[in-house]
Amino acid sequence: MKKINELTSIKMTEDFLKDNELSFLYVSTPDCSTCHAILPKLTELLDQYPLIQLGHIDATKVEEVAEKFLILSAPVLILMINNKEYIREGRFVRFKQLDEKIRKIYELYSK
Template sequence: MEKLNELTTLKMVEEFLENNEFSFLYISRPECSTCHAILYKLRELLGHYPLIHLGHIDANKVEEVAEKFLVFTVPIMLLMIDQKEYIREDRFVRFDRLKKKLDQIYDMYTR
């Protein structure tokens, strides 16, 4: 299961993105039941991609994240490579489709 980095300030988010070439941001809220279910599956999936680092942001604690990443609903999942967005998934994630996208991008960058 992928290690989860809790990012509690916008500065921490920015440093996380700067320090990790492959960053996956998971933005959620504690009162979102969908968020809890998806996080478990996401951590399991990302365990297959050792270069991708997972950062979790509580949108209630880091309110600026909504503006910075154009977040209108939670959960939001963003794959960032060199601080650029490559994948964006929201509330209704199809994990089979997400895995295919991750496989393609990961293979392209790690060959």
Template structure:
């Protein structure tokens, strides 16, 4: 399973995004069963992309994340490349579609490295 960093403040989130060219933010809530069910699947999916770094944020601990990234529901997943949002997926994840998007972006990004 993909290694994951727990981000417990907005400053940690900003530093995480600044330090990693490819950041995948998983924003969840403690009392959300969908959030808990999706996380292991996301971690397994992201194993295919070693350059993408995974950070998890509990929106109840870091409420300011909602304003910064305009988050209205949980879970939400954001792929951020060089501080810009490229992919946003919420609540109902179509894994085939997410995998296809990640493949395309990852291939283009890693070719330019």
């Protein structure tokens, strides 16, 4: 199963993005049932992409994340490459389509 890096500050988040060329941010809140349902599916999906590192941010503990990444509701999933956003999904995630988007980018990146 994909390792989840718990990011507990905006500084940790910035460092995580700088240290990992391919990074996936998962922003959630503890009282969000959709958030809890999506995380296991996301880790399973990202198992197929070993170069992508997964970071989890609890938006209630790192409130600055909403401003920094323009997040209005949870959950939000963001694929970043070299600290630039390439994919953003929110609330209702269609995993088949998300997988297709990630696969296209990943294949280009890992060549």
